[in-house]
Amino acid sequence: MNNKHVSCGIVALFIVVLVQSTLWVQGNRTQVQNEASAAQQAETDANAQLNQERGQLSELRRQSTDLIEFLRIWQPYFTTIDNPQSAEVNLSMRIKEANLVNLAQRFEQTPVKGNASIPSTLRAYLTFEDDYARLMNWLGDLEVKMPTVRTSSARLSKGTRANDLRIEVILEQPLLKQ
Amino acid sequence: MQITEHQIDDFKSDRKDIAPPLPAVLRLVPLVFYCSIAVAVILSSIFAIQFQLAVQKRENHKTATASVAVQTQDAKNQRTALEAQIKKATDIQNWVASSRPLQPLILAITRSMGPRSSIVDLRLDREADNPSQIKMNLSMGTDSTKQLDLTVEKIAELNYRAFSPTQTLGRGQLDYKATLVHQDPFSHQNEEAHR
Numbered sequence: 001m002n003n004k005h006v007s008c009g010i011v012a013l014f015i016v017v018l019v020q021s022t023l024w025v026q027g028n029r030t031q032v033q034n035e036a037s038a039a040q041q042a043e044t045d046a047n048a049q050l051n052q053e054r055g056q057l058s059e060l061r062r063q064s065t066d067l068i069e070f071l072r073i074w075q076p077y078f079t080t081i082d083n084p085q086s087a088e089v090n091l092s093m094r095i096k097e098a099n100l101v102n103l104a105q106r107f108e109q110t111p112v113k114g115n116a117s118i119p120s121t122l123r124a125y126l127t128f129e130d131d132y133a134r135l136m137n138w139l140g141d142l143e144v145k146m147p148t149v150r151t152s153s154a155r156l157s158k159g160t161r162a163n164d165l166r167i168e169v170i171l172e173q174p175l176l177k178q
Numbered sequence: 179m180q181i182t183e184h185q186i187d188d189f190k191s192d193r194k195d196i197a198p199p200l201p202a203v204l205r206l207v208p209l210v211f212y213c214s215i216a217v218a219v220i221l222s223s224i225f226a227i228q229f230q231l232a233v234q235k236r237e238n239h240k241t242a243t244a245s246v247a248v249q250t251q252d253a254k255n256q257r258t259a260l261e262a263q264i265k266k267a268t269d270i271q272n273w274v275a276s277s278r279p280l281q282p283l284i285l286a287i288t289r290s291m292g293p294r295s296s297i298v299d300l301r302l303d304r305e306a307d308n309p310s311q312i313k314m315n316l317s318m319g320t321d322s323t324k325q326l327d328l329t330v331e332k333i334a335e336l337n338y339r340a341f342s343p344t345q346t347l348g349r350g351q352l353d354y355k356a357t358l359v360h361q362d363p364f365s366h367q368n369e370e371a372h373r
Contacts, residue, residue, distance in 0.1 A: 002197040008204050011211045018218040025225040032232040039239035046246040053253040060257060064264045071267035074274060113307075117269035136285060143279035150277035152309065154284060156300040174273055 077148045078118075078176040084109045087122040087173040090146075095126070098138045103127040103166075112174070121172040123152075132165040139169070148174050276309035278360055283336060287316065290332040295320040298351060305357075312338075312358040321350050329354075337361050 081087045088107045095102055104127040111120050128135055143151065153170040280302055287300060298317040305311045318325060326345060333340065340356035347353075 004197050004200050005204075008200065008207045011207050015207075015211050015214045018214045022218045022221050022225075025222045025229070029225040029229040029232060032229055032236060036232045036236035036239065039236045039243065043239045043243040043246065046243045046250065050246050050250045050253065053250050053257065057253050057257045057260070060260055060264075064260065064267070067264055067267040067271070068260075070271055071263060074270050075266075078270060115269045115273065117266045118273055132288075136281060136288075139284075140279070140281040143281050147274070148277070150273070150304070150309065151280040152304045154280050154300075154302045156284065156288075156297065158296075158298070172277075 074148075075176075078174060081148075081173060082176050082178065084120075084122045084175065087175065088124075091122075091124050091171065091173065094142060094146075098134070100128050100134065100138060101130045103129055109175075110172075117177050118174045119177055120175050121150075122175060124171040124173070125168075126171065127166070127168045129159045129164055129166045131163050132159075133163075135165050135167055139167075142171075146173075150174070276304070278310075280312075283312075283333065283338065283358075286332045286336055287329055290325075290329040291318070292320075292325055292328065295325040302358075310359065314340075314354070314356050314358050316354045318352045318354070319350060320352050323347065323352065326352055326354055333358065 081090055084107075091107075092105075095105065104125070106125040108123050108125075109120050110123050112118050139151070139154075142149065150172040151169055152172050153168075155168040157166045158164070159166045283302065284300070288297060291297060296319040298319050299315070300317075301313075301315040303313045303315075305313060316329070318329075320326075323345070330340060330343075338358040338360050340358055343354065343356040345352060345354045
């Protein structure tokens with residue numbers, strides 16, 4: 001091997017280096033192009049998911065219009081009394097204002113099954129003996145003015161006097177979840 | 179001193195060790211080298227431009243994807259909030275539907291009593307598992323079932339339907355038991371309208 005062969009070898013080596021560097025650049029370009037394609041696919045998928053999510057949301061909005069309107073109307077009635085103390089005070093005040101003969105009253109907080117939004121109620125166990133008309137008017141007025149209160153039990157029997165009525169009622173004041 | 183031409187030639191030694199010329203194929207190597215430089219520069223430039231464009235495209239798609247993901251998450255949050263509202267509304271609706279006032283029912287029963295009848299005991303209890311159902315226990319001081327028919331009619335006028343009714347008559351007292359369920363009169367109309 002003479003110096004001409006050595007020179008040829010060096011030049012050939014340069015050629016190989018050039019080819020390799022060109023291939024390296026091409027490889028990088030292909031890799032980034034693949035990443036760009038993947039990013040484009042991801043964007044397409046994300047757009048499809050967004051469209052699906054928006055579709056579901058608008059459909060849910062359409063289906064629940066009446067319910068949401070119902071909630072808008074009724075929620076203020078439930079939020080005015082949201083703790084046992086205020087419920088007890090409110091009921092006691094209404095009984096006192098009516099000036100009824102109250103034989104017994106007891107309050108207790110009880111859990112509600114199967115209603116996550118109303119986890120508990122304040123139960124009022126009340127016994128009255130008074131004029132029939134006054135008692136009926138009081139109960140009717142209470143049920144109208146406090147529409148969230150549920151009369152869960154009522155027991156009526158004759159009172160000691162002719163027009164008197166004895167009534168044992170259990171009233172439930174719902175306590176909305178905070 | 180002057181040196182003759184012949185003498186100068188004598189100083190030059192013979193170049194016996196000059197390398198033999200390369201084979202014809204290897205003479206192409208420099209040509210290939212120059213061509214490869216040109217091709218490498220051209221191709222590398224093209225690849226570099228494509229690389230830059232691809233990087234820009236990738237970044238644009240990534241930015242757009244991130245923006246879409248934020249919008250999707252926002253829509254999901256809105257849907258979750260709406261579902262919570264719907265659940266709350268349903269719970270409240272169930273409560274309201276099963277809290278229909280009892281006073282009109284009590285009044286209807288008491289007002290249905292004729293002059294020769296009276297209520298001995300009336301008990302209305304909502305069922306614990308299904309509060310929209312009301313268990314009624316009515317003891318009347320009467321000697322005929324006509325009074326009961328009248329009372330049941332008045333109850334029906336308030337759109338309550340009696341299920342599993344039982345009655346016992348004896349010694350001038352009539353006991354009546356039934357489960358009352360309120361039925362919305364408009365629901366039937368709506369169903370008929372849909373048909």
